[in-house]
Amino acid sequence: MSKLPFDPIDEAQRQWVAHGWEDAAPGMAAVTSIVRAHQILMARVEESLRPHDLTFSRYELLQLLAFTRTGALPLSRIGARLQVHPASVTNAVDRCEQRGLVKRVPHATDRRTTLAEITDPGRELVSKATESLNREVFTALGLDEEAIGELTGVLKHFRQAHGDFS
Template identity: 55%
Template sequence: MSEPVKTAQVTYGGAVPDAPDPIAEAHRQWSARWPEHADRMAAVTSVMRAQQLLLSMVEAALKPHGLTFAAYEALRLLAFTRTGTLPMGKVGARLMVHPASVTNVIGRLEQRGLVERRPSPDDRRVVLAAITPAGRELAEEATAALHEAEFGLPDLTPEQAAAITRALHTVRVSAGDVTGEPR
């Protein structure tokens, strides 16, 4: 059997050999063939790879708490509300996910006693997701873990993180996901 290949510290979807940057090589190839598109190709490929890496690091911080990032987001969203409840449709809209994904995540959290589903007292057709005391406690513990992991961005300054947010906001506006300037 051959020696294991040295890999990056954090990987997602398979190990990446410790070699020249594949995105830089793709940019070089693109520049030779389609130079007017090379920078955008490298930008989108970089964003996709960064998303894989960040998700891997965030989920590693959440794993000891038995949470995926999607489940954490749902718990944190409910914990942020004044009453600890939101209609299932609003959970999906605020998390920007399909209703089926919300049903799946809330169902798994409900099985663990972290969330309850109940009818709305104002409209029986509306189902509310409600965080339980155990869910609140876990949301706080998981938030502390993400703070300690610096959300997978320990080497960025706050200014660099804000610059990334602004740049990606421009992409989101261009795609019609949001409007206006970032707050």
């Protein structure tokens, strides 16, 4: 995709004002900017994870399990921690299980609960994928540390204001 010689979001905001929607124009520009930034970041994340044959959701599952003390969590807790629908957790676990990256195991004390447990190959893969993401995405945002802190703070305030966490 070729670069435009102007910022299309600035132009959209100008058009919003010209059409009498000046009260909504800043919000439209903010939402559109966030959506576009999401597209850019996800494209970079997907490109970084492609050599590891991982999607971001499967990467998040593996990393979450790798961070736990035992390497295992109930499927319901995975969904809550990753803030995704139970069907998405089931799909990610199924795909990772097919590749031998996780396995389902019964809970030791609650027969109704199934755990997803990361395997050694899963730990190895998520470690390599994290190295790629750190190098190619997380430390290469094109913003200095102060700007990253400000952006994270603004987005945290937005998320909290919309009930993402208390």
